[in-house]
Amino acid sequence: xxxxxxxxxxxxxxxxxxxxxxxxxxxxxxxxxxxxxxxxxxxxxxxxxxxxxxxxxxxxxxxxxxxxxxxxxxxxxxxxxxxxxxxxxxxxxxxxxxxxxxxxxxxxxxxxxxxxxxxxxxxxxxxxxxxxxxxxxxxxxxxxxxxxxxxxxxxxxxxxxxxxxxxxxxxxxxxxxxxxxxxxxxxxxxxxxxxxxxxxxxxxxxxxxxxxxxxxxxxxxxxxxxxxxxxxxxxxxxxxxxxxxxxxxxxxxxxxxxxxxxxxxxxxxxxxxxxxxx
Numbered sequence: 001x002x003x004x005x006x007x008x009x010x011x012x013x014x015x016x017x018x019x020x021x022x023x024x025x026x027x028x029x030x031x032x033x034x035x036x037x038x039x040x041x042x043x044x045x046x047x048x049x050x051x052x053x054x055x056x057x058x059x060x061x062x063x064x065x066x067x068x069x070x071x072x073x074x075x076x077x078x079x080x081x082x083x084x085x086x087x088x089x090x091x092x093x094x095x096x097x098x099x100x101x102x103x104x105x106x107x108x109x110x111x112x113x114x115x116x117x118x119x120x121x122x123x124x125x126x127x128x129x130x131x132x133x134x135x136x137x138x139x140x141x142x143x144x145x146x147x148x149x150x151x152x153x154x155x156x157x158x159x160x161x162x163x164x165x166x167x168x169x170x171x172x173x174x175x176x177x178x179x180x181x182x183x184x185x186x187x188x189x190x191x192x193x194x195x196x197x198x199x200x201x202x203x204x205x206x207x208x209x210x211x212x213x214x215x216x217x218x219x220x221x222x223x224x225x226x227x228x229x230x231x232x233x234x235x236x237x238x239x240x241x242x243x244x245x246x247x248x249x250x251x252x253x254x255x256x257x258x259x260x261x262x263x264x265x266x267x268x269x270x271x272x273x274x275x276x277x278x
Contacts, residue, residue: 013265017059032064044095057098082118098130106186132161137198153211161213214238219247239263
């Protein structure tokens with residue numbers, strides 16, 4: 001938070017994430033749970049100006065909260081991990097901090113959506129627009145996930161903040177599919193296809209402002225310019241995002257020229273859970 005102060009004075013917002021997903025033991029998961037809770041408390045105490053989306057938020061890796069976060073353990077995960085996610089979301093709601101469930105590997109997508117659906121349906125989170133999800137455009141199911149989320153937003157009477165990314169696990173997704181001898185891949189194998197998927201998803205989100213608060217995470221100048229064109233001159237109820245340490249030059253121009261009031265957020269990994277518990 002101290003290191004982010006200069007960027008915030010320039011107009012940035014932050015989404016903070018604990019490094020080190022994939023807890024191997026329940027003791028690991030308990031430590032990460034405590035880390036997230038502490039971070040939510042710290043962010044909530046710091047407050048901030050504006051509405052929920054204008055303040056700093058937190059990003060959560062579900063694999064950090066349970067050692068068997070895998071489809072083969074679906075029932076156990078739903079019983080044990082869903083309450084943890086809901087508890088963190090309740091804490092975030094109380095502190096005025098938005099919470100985004102971050103994306104992971106393709107074989108965990110169905111499980112992630114099950115857990116997200118349970119959190120969205122929790123009575124304690126009814127009417128809260130701070131529960132968000134990251135969607136990976138390089139997955140072939142991306143546009144279908146967007147359609148599913150639009151339906152969920154209407155069923156639960158909320159506006160969902162959705163971080164649209166292109167994806168970060170491409171090499172491992174390809175290799176895992178090859179190792180298993182699968183007939184195809186869960187992700188697009190050409191960058192042009194991923195870029196197109198991203199724009200298709202972005203258009204769907206922009207066309208449904210009642211269901212989505214779009215958060216476009218990209219370091220690609222053409223993608224960014226395309227979204228600005230799709231949004232038109234009047235739309236300001238969305239934001240761009242970049243990773244801490246990446247895209248500085250591009251986003252300096254965006255912030256400088258953002259007379260339209262479009263927000264920019266930095267997705268910032270902040271270190272291990274030991275740092276946050278210290």
